[in-house]
Amino acid sequence: MQSIEFRNATVTMVGNLFLPADFSADRYYPAIVCVHPGGGVKEQTAGLYAEKLAAQGFVTLAFDASHQGESGGIPRRLEDPFARVEDIRAAVDYVSTLDFVDADRVGAFGVCAGGGYAIDATKTDRRIKAVGTVSPVDIGATFRRGWDGSLTLQAQLATLDAVAGQRAIEAAGGEIAEVTYVPETPDETTPADLVEAHEYYRTPRAQHPNAENRMLFTSSVTRIFDYDAFAGVEFLTQPVLLVAGSAAGSLWQAENLNKRLPENTELVVVEGAGHVGLYDRPEYVDQAMAALTPFFTATL
Template sequence: MEAITFPNGQITMAGSLYRPDGFDPDGTYPAVVVVHPGGGVKEQAAGLYAAKLAEQGFVALAFDASFQGDSGGEPRHLEDPYARVEDVRAAVDHLQTLGFVDPERIGALGICAGGGYAVNAAMTDHRIKALTTVSAVNIGTSFRRGWYGTDSDAAAVPTLTALAGQRTAESARGAEAAYLPYVPAEPDENTPRDLVEAGDYYLTPRAQHPNAGNRFLFTRSVSRIFTFDAFHMVEDLLVQPVLVVAGSEAGSLWMSTELHGRARSPKKLVLVEGGTHMDFYDVPEYVGRAIAEAAPFFAEHLAGASADRD
């Protein structure tokens, strides 16, 4: 693994570039951009998947989102879906500058909200030739309708009303910026199982990282998140083959099945019996199953006329 930086407009992005065993700098390899979950960093699930893909012969790039982790951008702790989609495009830009990456054989794999961001990027960036989502989350829809998707979009209105008051307090009255947690630090009996498990992942030595501070700006993030729909026009704009991997016990499963149901491109849904949302972040059995599906999927769909140059 090599720590790298690459440009994204005026922002300098920080990434981890993983190369296959026996890497030949004069060779040409297929590559995969790995997109981390909301609140994550490249040292967590995204880096794990990138390392596993490199073991399967791919160049893989995990990176920190702009405004987060080791990447640049102000204000810090901004979760901007539109910026995160642009981050994916910038990662593809960088891979295409590497002489050992075949520019016609680049895929994307996204985990949780990173899955939704990867889908949205692929719809408008056809340099991405194949797509895999793992425990996919459409962050805007999830924020509006709740983790289980049982609320209406209008359920977001009270939060937007509170947001308006907070923005006035910050901009006109000098109040301190307000933050929200990605996962609840003190779950209760009403907390979804997946989010309880997310706390065990992000907030304990299991995967805790100093760059993953479990907070995002309330006013500037939520106003962007609530209007975002990662799957908007997916029926018409997603033309690449897509592999959707999710656990049968994940509360987020409805977003994976929605994506699979709406996509018209070549598609495959893999439901892993007994798996929860968070199992696919670092539990060997479930990560192994996801990689066992993703590696041959990418090998098939990133093959092409230039593959004989490897």
């Protein structure tokens, strides 16, 4: 693994580049850009899958999103879906120019919201020849409709009212508000996936100092509510692999996308896995890799 930097317009991006064990600078390799979940960093699940895919013969790049982790971008702690998709395009720019990468064999991979971002980037960037995902979600749909897709319109409007009120406070010079990605103190009403997300991000299981579990409230939520990762799926003609857990509350998102893309999409459901279990639990990650490896080998 090598720590690298690349440019995304005026922002300096920081990533980890993984090379196959038998790497030779005289060969040309397929490459996969790996995208972390909302609130995550490259050292967590995206990096885990990047390392495992590199062991299967791919050059892989896991990177921190702009405004987050070690990457640049002001303001900090911004979750901007449109910027995150542009991050992926910039990452493709970078790997495509490496002397040992075959620019005609570049794929994208993402986890959770990173899966949605990877799909969105692939729709309009024809350099990406295939996209694979684990526990994929459209972050916009998640914020609008809730984790299980059941939020009412009234609840959605209440969130937008709260954003409007807070923006007025900040415009008048008040304190800038931040919210958490995952609950800091889950309770009996917290969905099981988000209880495990707390365990993943906020305990030694996968906690990282650069994953602060904070995002700007007004700037992030406004952008997220207006975002649809799966809009315009008619542009997505490249092969798509969706890996999701049978016990995941987010499974509805992968199932809905699979129905909309019947000709070029495969949905693999890992029995017993929740949304976050696929991030790092060996028994589930191994099953995800058993689908991802042949998928990317065949398509790249």
